[in-house]
Amino acid sequence: MKKFLNDLREELKKQNLTDLEIEDILSDHEEMIQTAIDEGLSEEELAKKFGDPKKIAEDLADLGAKKESPGSGAYESWKSFDPEDTLDVRTEMVDEDIRYRPSDNGKINVLYSGKGTIGQYELTYENKQLFLKAPKRSGIFSFLSRSKALDFIIEVPKDVRITSVFQKSVNGDVKVEDMKTASFELSTVNGDALINKSELGHAKMNGVNGDLHVTDTSMKSLKFSLVNGDLSMSGCDVKEALNVQTVSGDASIKDSTCAECGFHSVSGDIKGEEFYPKKVSLKSVSGDIIIKNKEDRGIEIVRKKSVSGTVDVRVENQE
Amino acid sequence: MNAQFKRGIIELCVLSLLIEEDMYGYLIINKLSQHINVNENTIYPILRRLTKEGYFETYLKESREGPSRKYYKMTDKGFKHYLRLRDEWDSFIGGVYHIINQGGKKHEEILERFARRTEETESDGS
Numbered sequence: 001m002k003k004f005l006n007d008l009r010e011e012l013k014k015q016n017l018t019d020l021e022i023e024d025i026l027s028d029h030e031e032m033i034q035t036a037i038d039e040g041l042s043e044e045e046l047a048k049k050f051g052d053p054k055k056i057a058e059d060l061a062d063l064g065a066k067k068e069s070p071g072s073g074a075y076e077s078w079k080s081f082d083p084e085d086t087l088d089v090r091t092e093m094v095d096e097d098i099r100y101r102p103s104d105n106g107k108i109n110v111l112y113s114g115k116g117t118i119g120q121y122e123l124t125y126e127n128k129q130l131f132l133k134a135p136k137r138s139g140i141f142s143f144l145s146r147s148k149a150l151d152f153i154i155e156v157p158k159d160v161r162i163t164s165v166f167q168k169s170v171n172g173d174v175k176v177e178d179m180k181t182a183s184f185e186l187s188t189v190n191g192d193a194l195i196n197k198s199e200l201g202h203a204k205m206n207g208v209n210g211d212l213h214v215t216d217t218s219m220k221s222l223k224f225s226l227v228n229g230d231l232s233m234s235g236c237d238v239k240e241a242l243n244v245q246t247v248s249g250d251a252s253i254k255d256s257t258c259a260e261c262g263f264h265s266v267s268g269d270i271k272g273e274e275f276y277p278k279k280v281s282l283k284s285v286s287g288d289i290i291i292k293n294k295e296d297r298g299i300e301i302v303r304k305k306s307v308s309g310t311v312d313v314r315v316e317n318q319e
Numbered sequence: 320m321n322a323q324f325k326r327g328i329i330e331l332c333v334l335s336l337l338i339e340e341d342m343y344g345y346l347i348i349n350k351l352s353q354h355i356n357v358n359e360n361t362i363y364p365i366l367r368r369l370t371k372e373g374y375f376e377t378y379l380k381e382s383r384e385g386p387s388r389k390y391y392k393m394t395d396k397g398f399k400h401y402l403r404l405r406d407e408w409d410s411f412i413g414g415v416y417h418i419i420n421q422g423g424k425k426h427e428e429i430l431e432r433f434a435r436r437t438e439e440t441e442s443d444g445s
Contacts, residue, residue: 028344031388035345038384051360059364
């Protein structure tokens, strides 16, 4: 019994629980073991009944009051793969956030952080495709899967050509930094996306409430289709079409260029500043396109179909 | 068995025991392990979590043998939680039984059906 309690104390300490919590758990165990002994259980029976201190400590750690959490937010490596010439990334997430960034060890690395159970996640790498899937959290049997979401980092070496990044998520956010991919597609309910200093090729985002923030990024095309989500772009170049479809979401575009900007909205507006599309088209009920530029590069209004919305391009030379 | 699945079922069992009467930790473990293959390892963390979530309260009571014991008592919140889990469980397990019983209930029934099906496929093949 002494040994069991000592082992348990050590294991609980490893889990970073508070002293108060540890004492409470130990006194519960002391009482239970004492009762078992009073009832005449043999050493062997005791061992069978009480099992492994390590496992108890791990199970308790999930719900216990933790001490300061120096490690919180720290990522642990999960799996690494040897890359091939191209890569396709596909993820299916629920609440998990994912960050993409370049790898500095020549491998594809997947890191995770959080209190969830990593074993419940599915990760495969075959036929040049990386696939990461979160466990389902079913409504009716939610009590059977009381799991917490983890957050992930996916690192890809810069010399690997990423042919596509496809992510499905409910609440999870995506952060992309310094990456180059031929296509990028995000389908979300509430998740946001943050893209910085990247090349996305053909980019698509669709969903309900998520926002998209893109900075210093070039794209071949961007199709943004959300109900209430907002789009903010700055320092971006869209070589071909920029299509924005919202019900009430707004777009704010700064220091960016694109070939053709198509805006389709009920009440959302596009506000541009130093925004130079070659052509614009508007289809809205009350949504406007308002652009303030310093240079006159000639913006052609291809089509305007709106009840009360307008396209207003102003050149304000401040010199 | 899948660990999460097992934990869910044990949670339901622990709650069921405490519907009957207040119990101390070892008694709960003992009662459960009489019927299903579980040990303290699995039960205690569940007991502790349910207490933290406000489904149980605890109090100390002297025992005849000497030292006082921590008793677990179900709260109103615990009762409500139990009812909800119980409904989920009944509808799930009811569905499962409906499905598995379609092949027959008793061993003889299932074996007989299997023999019949084997015959059918053989005669089809000839």
